[in-house]
Amino acid sequence: MFVAGFVTGTLAGWPLADRLAFAGLTAALSVQEFGGSLSAPGWAEIGAWWRRVGCAQGQDPAALRRYEFLTDLTPPGPARPWPLRRAVPTIGFRRSA
Structure with a gap:
């Protein structure tokens, strides 16, 4: 991711700094779920994360500024619940040991 x-x-x-921050964010969000490509965050999940972090108490202002570029990129308004419930991968899960 x-x-x-x-x-x-x-x-x-x-800019390079935004690319690196976004790459790190997408990778971090993807490892919160199981399932390879099934865990890849979409714009809705990225937007939900950004809104949630922006509203949380005690956030480091410098860290919030680092991700301000997401404000114009993510969908406005109410988001789907986060974390998003994902499909369960089924390949290889029914084998006998």
């Missing part, structure tokens, strides 16, 4: 986030930022023409 890190590379996918980095390539997304590169294709969008973002």
